[in-house]
Amino acid sequence: MQFVRIDGVTIAYQVTATAPDSPVLVLINSLGTDSRIWHLVVPKLAEDFTVVTYDKRGHGLSDLASPPYGIGDHVADLVGLLDHLEFSDAVLCGLSVGGLVAQGLYAQRPDLVKAMVLADTAHKIGTPEMWSRRIAAIEEGGVAAILDDIMGRWFTEPFRRPDNAAYSAYCNMLLRQPVKGYTGTCAAIRDADFTEEARTIRVPVLCVVGDQDGSTPPDLVRSLANLIPGAQYEVIEGAAHIPCAETPAAFAAAVRSFIINDVKDRDHDGQAS
Known part of the structure; x- marks a missing residue:
């Protein structure tokens, strides 16, 4: 793990590669995970x-900064990280709120984006009232107050069996997230709406979703794909909201196939070269 200060905020990140000069793929994690x-x-x-992975502000080893956040705060952190690494023309793969961050980054800095995988996400997730209720519940009872409900949306029933050590570990991940980081990002999701921006995306996009996703169901993800000109849509069987953890082989195969077979070289303005 490495660290960088971006506008006074410490961001934890890691770069993993086995082939020099290979295409850059940025993985943006979901709410309550790192x-x-x-x-x-x-x-x-x-x-x-x-492959670039990192912890959003308020998550993992990155700074809490000053919650509540807007999606623009998360976007600024990622732009700063890409600039620090001197990476551009990247493929962004955003899961849930990570997909909102990807859409926000494209809206602000399309020169940094070659393509996007928008996983288990949407142009708008939930309602302001729903997010405000969740924030209030966590402020009153902590993250533990919503654990069972959230895990029921994140993972399928077979994955949630008591003897599954991976399931216990992901419960721990959520429970150990800073409350203010979690609720701060809830506020960012609550206030985000990329409906109009989605119509203007002009890079290759894959919208992918677990068939049992309880947070951003397949019909919602399909509605995002329908907004984006030329977007592909794929459903991963046997997964809920976190397919990268529950069905990693299928998720990785979908991402790899999309990038290798469908993403073409593009100029920084997003036009085919």
Whole structure:
């Protein structure tokens, strides 16, 4: 793990690559998780890509900074990280709120984006009232107050069996997230709406979703794909909201196939070269 200060905020990140000068793939984690959510897919993707993982502010080893946040705060952190690494023309793979961050980054800095994988996400997730209720519940009872409900959305029933050590570990990941970092990012999701921006995306996009996702169901993810000109849509069987953890081989295969077979070289303005 490495660290960088971006506008006074420490961001933890890691770059994994086995082939020099390979295409850059940035993995942006979901609400209540950190970069360890990708640990099963990174080895599968690093053979072909330079893989960047990092902890959003308020998550993992990155600074809490000053919650509540806007999606623009998360976007600024990622822009700063890419600038620090001198990476551009990257493929962004955003999971849940990570998909909102990817859409926000493209809206601000399309020169940095070659393509996007928008996983288990949407142009708008939930309602302001829903997010405000969740924030209030966590402020009153902590993250533990919503654990069972959230895990029921994140993972399928077979994965949530008591003897599954991986399931216990992901419960620990959520429970150990800073409350203010979690609720701060809830506020960012609550206030985010990329409906109009989605219509203007002009890079290759894959929208992918677990068939049993309880947070951003397949129909919602399909609605995002329908907004984006030329976007592909794929459903991963036997997965819920976190397919990179539950079905890592299928998730990595979908990402690899999309990038290798469908992403073409593009100029920084997003036009085909």
